[in-house]
């Protein structure tokens with residue numbers, strides 16, 4: 197069963213993970229794909245993201261990138277919870293934190309971009325400002341480029357999706373805030389870590405320093421803190437640095453060195469720990485994919501579900517011979533419960549990293565210490581794999 201979508205024109209908003217993943221799947225079927233990305237170039241940065249279970253493996257293999265992803269994997273080892281003096285309190289096994297294959301988000305994005313850039317039109321530094329859905333196509337107005345019409349528009353523009361706002365309404369209707377914020381950025385590897393991490397918590401805040409790829413010079417820092425919902429400008433990096441500096445002032449362990457690196461970094465990732473819950477992922481000729489439709493900050497599931505979603509959406513389009521309405525109904529039906537299931541196990545990241553009180557920190561550590569590394573790894577593997585494989589992928593055209 198070979199299908200060709202050469203008459204289909206698709207606009208994808210967002211070129212991080214979900215966008216290039218869909219572009220890659222659609223390009224295999226010959227569709228005409230344009231990806232518009234707000235940033236001036238493909239964005240690097242971000243922490244490691246992971247894949248787990250046979251569904252992720254099958255999808256990455258079908259997309260032709262399993263070997264590449266594997267070649268770029270981080271090989272992260274265990275992470276250790278430490279006290280203020282750096283003394284180990286408990287070890288967290290690699291399988292618990294890193295899935296089967298872990299890769300830097302930036303590397304994954306680049307692999308898919310490189311595979312598609314000759315067949316897909318990428319437009320950087322632009323954004324959609326208006327969408328008019330008609331029976332024959334979606335009329336799109338851009339901030340800079342000339343207006344165009346597409347058969348299908350896909351919002352793959354993340355937790356704070358522009359497409360979702362334009363078509364499905366204000367973000368406040370769909371974003372559930374989970375009472376914590378997370379930040380990630382590169383730091384010097386001054387602890388001399390080699391594919392291991394250290395995690396230090398004080399009530400309501402946590403600092404993790406990890407060396408994921410064996411680079412002797414560089415490590416990554418992850419900061420998590422408990423907070424009321426904050427009003428800040430998401431484009432104002434200096435304001436975000438100020439928030440972090442205030443929230444982590446006076447914290448022990450290696451925090452002063454991490455805050456020094458924060459002042460100097462130019463690749464800060466900062467966001468709320470939040471999820472998107474929306475009644476419908478599709479409307480007319482517009483669909484939401486990845487974090488835009490079913491995002492969940494942290495928890496290790498967002499990237500896998502975005503890539504599976506891209507595979508399913510392209511497969512349904514091929515199955516329906518490019519009939520957008522039929523395909524979007526198929527996508528919605530197949531992906532909705534799967535995505536919900538993945539969100540369900542992602543909600544606890546904040547309290548895990550930054551328990552609210554000293555007592556809760558101690559009971560977290562005691563609980564993990566009681567279980568052996570093998571038991572812990574087995575428990576998390578079963579839990580996350582169950583959600584990551586709870587989808588019947590069906591057979592899509594080759």
Ligand SMILES: Cc1cc2nc3c(=O)[nH]c(=O)nc-3n(C[C@H](O)[C@H](O)[C@H](O)COP(=O)(O)OP(=O)(O)OC[C@H]3O[C@@H](n4cnc5c(N)ncnc54)[C@H](O)[C@@H]3O)c2cc1C
Pocket residue numbers: 209210211212213214215232233234235239240241242243244245301322323324352353354355356357358359380465485486487488491492493494495498499502
């Ligand atoms: C730079 C960066 C760093 C990240 N770091 C981490 C991390 O450390 N840990 C973690 O768990 N998750 C991180 N994430 C989120 C993670 O990539 C996603 O949770 C997951 O992979 C699903 O990806 P996505 O493509 O659906 O959404 P995202 O990865 O959020 O990508 C959305 C893309 O849309 C673009 N975009 C936004 N608005 C517009 C617009 N108006 N027009 C066009 N394009 C737009 C963004 O620039 C971005 O490239 C990061 C994302 C980014 C962009």
